[in-house]
Amino acid sequence: MTGTLGIKAARVAVVLAVFALWEALARTGAVNPRLLPSASDTLAMLGELLARAGVRNDLLVTASEVATAFIVAVPIGVLIGYLIAENRYFAEVVKPLLFFAFSIPKSIFLPMFILVFGVGFSEKVGFGFFSTIFIVIMSTTTAVESVKVEHLTVARSYGATPAQTAFRVYLPSMLPVLLEALRISMIFNLTGVILAEMYASRDGIGHQIATWGENFQMKQLLAGVLMIAAIAMAFNELVRSVETRCSHWRT
Amino acid sequence: MQPLANVTSLKPAARSGAVQLTGVGQVYKTSGEGVLAVSDVSFEVKPGRFVVLVGPSGCGKSSLLMMMAGLRHPTSGTILVSGAAIHDPDPDRVGVVFQEPSLFPWLTAEENVEFPLTLRGVAKKDRRAKAQEALQLVGLDGFGQRHPHELSGGMKQRVSIARGLVQDPPVLLMDEPFAALDEQTRMTMGDELLRIWAATGKTIVFVTHSLTEAVYLADEVIVMSPRPGRIVDRLEVALPRPRTFEMLSGDVFGSLRDRIWRHIRKSA
Numbered sequence: 087m088t089g090t091l092g093i094k095a096a097r098v099a100v101v102l103a104v105f106a107l108w109e110a111l112a113r114t115g116a117v118n119p120r121l122l123p124s125a126s127d128t129l130a131m132l133g134e135l136l137a138r139a140g141v142r143n144d145l146l147v148t149a150s151e152v153a154t155a156f157i158v159a160v161p162i163g164v165l166i167g168y169l170i171a172e173n174r175y176f177a178e179v180v181k182p183l184l185f186f187a188f189s190i191p192k193s194i195f196l197p198m199f200i201l202v203f204g205v206g207f208s209e210k211v212g213f214g215f216f217s218t219i220f221i222v223i224m225s226t227t228t229a230v231e232s233v234k235v236e237h238l239t240v241a242r243s244y245g246a247t248p249a250q251t252a253f254r255v256y257l258p259s260m261l262p263v264l265l266e267a268l269r270i271s272m273i274f275n276l277t278g279v280i281l282a283e284m285y286a287s288r289d290g291i292g293h294q295i296a297t298w299g300e301n302f303q304m305k306q307l308l309a310g311v312l313m314i315a316a317i318a319m320a321f322n323e324l325v326r327s328v329e330t331r332c333s334h335w336r337t
Numbered sequence: 338m339q340p341l342a343n344v345t346s347l348k349p350a351a352r353s354g355a356v357q358l359t360g361v362g363q364v365y366k367t368s369g370e371g372v373l374a375v376s377d378v379s380f381e382v383k384p385g386r387f388v389v390l391v392g393p394s395g396c397g398k399s400s401l402l403m404m405m406a407g408l409r410h411p412t413s414g415t416i417l418v419s420g421a422a423i424h425d426p427d428p429d430r431v432g433v434v435f436q437e438p439s440l441f442p443w444l445t446a447e448e449n450v451e452f453p454l455t456l457r458g459v460a461k462k463d464r465r466a467k468a469q470e471a472l473q474l475v476g477l478d479g480f481g482q483r484h485p486h487e488l489s490g491g492m493k494q495r496v497s498i499a500r501g502l503v504q505d506p507p508v509l510l511m512d513e514p515f516a517a518l519d520e521q522t523r524m525t526m527g528d529e530l531l532r533i534w535a536a537t538g539k540t541i542v543f544v545t546h547s548l549t550e551a552v553y554l555a556d557e558v559i560v561m562s563p564r565p566g567r568i569v570d571r572l573e574v575a576l577p578r579p580r581t582f583e584m585l586s587g588d589v590f591g592s593l594r595d596r597i598w599r600h601i602r603k604s605a
Contacts, residue, residue: 244453
């Protein structure tokens with residue numbers, strides 16, 4: 087986070103105000119408390135949920151699916167993106183097609199994943215992978231294009247091998263763009279996995295949230311929303327801090 | 338990349354630092370058609386000399402330099418560096434200094450200078466010692482830990498020169514290294530380069546489009562015509578060394594610069 091102390095304080099104030107408004111709306115009965123349980127009740131429920139072994143297990147299931155999809159999609163996507171960007175002919179053929187594919191909402195393919203993989207781990211990981219890979223490929227092509235020809239010439243003039251050029255010129259040049267891509271692709275990945283869980287799954291936090299919604303358990307539902315929001319934001323900020331450290335030279 | 342062991346096995350003659358071009362020509366392929374960029378260029382640079390290539394934009398002077406560096410290949414003719422043909426970049430024989438944006442912005446000045454050594458797997462301690470020596474030579478002692486964006490344009494080019502010198506090649510090729518600098522810095526860097534040259538005894542081939550810079554730095558100026566680039570004149574600069582600012586307004590300097598200018602104006 088950037089900004090002066092005053093700006094930071096104002097940000098905290100905004101968040102607190104939202105929670106205060108939420109509390110007030112529920113407490114005064116301005117909104118039906120059955121539809122909107124108060125913030126304090128929701129936070130208490132959040133603590134209670136986190137203490138439950140079942141919920142912790144659901145979180146673990148979701149985390150393992152998200153991690154698997156991410157770990158598989160990122161290297162494959164980076165490799166494909168790199169190969170596309172490195173071959174000018176291939177890039178010209180494939181890039182517009184990728185943009186077309188990217189514009190399609192991924193959710194419409196979810197039923198096919200269920201048919202192919204059945205309900206379970208591989209369906210959710212598969213769909214997470216599918217939701218992530220396009221943005222990884224596209225960001226990688228952008229990252230490769232950000233590598234300066236001058237830097238490649240320097241490496242060549244000092245006798246760099248292809249592997250040395252890849253690790254000492256391409257990778258560091260691409261790193262800031264790649265980290266940003268990782269951050270954004272994680273958002274897509276998380277969305278994909280949770281959507282798959284909500285749509286067809288027997289476990290996972292997405293499945294729980296869908297169930298709580300169907301059963302009109304608003305307190306649990308909102309607590310689940312807060313939980314996932316906090317996890318997503320924490321990951322995002324973590325990568326952003328690495329990003330800032332790795333791209334200090336980009337001025 | 339050549340393994341380090343080969344460096345010591347090179348015959349002494351192979352490090353002489355002579356550069357010899359014989360009948361060098363280059364044809365570019367643009368959309369099927371061949372464009373003659375450089376035509377029948379022959380000249381020899383004796384070891385330890387400072388030779389400057391000048392000519393209008395597009396005369397192929399940078400192309401020639403890239404061919405001497407082994408980064409491009411002549412379509413015809415031969416290029417010998419230290420008595421042996423150059424086909425691929427060979428950092429043992431040739432160091433190259435490029436225009437401004439050639440430093441890696443994610444590395445410190447010292448790491449940039451170490452880069453050629455890093456590629457060959459030289460141990461960290463030896464790399465650092467050599468890099469510090471090179472930085473000291475170019476007058477950047479104590480700036481090793483800065484990143485390029487924390488350095489001025491002139492300092493960045495000093496780092497580039499240090500990087501070109503760190504492996505101690507007998508020949509240094511410089512492709513308009515000061516073109517992006519302001520006039521004042523450019524003059525200072527010229528003096529600095531002459532000091533470094535005197536201290537190291539390298540053979541330097543320097544490309545520029547500044548006539549003043551050419552005459553001020555060179556033992557010999559080679560003037561090239563526009564495309565297809567060929568040699569139209571060669572001038573010995575009979576000014577004593579060290580060169581001084583006062584020489585710029587002298588008769589010898591003026592007549593040499595005029596002579597080059599007449600060639601370039603004719604072709605423009």
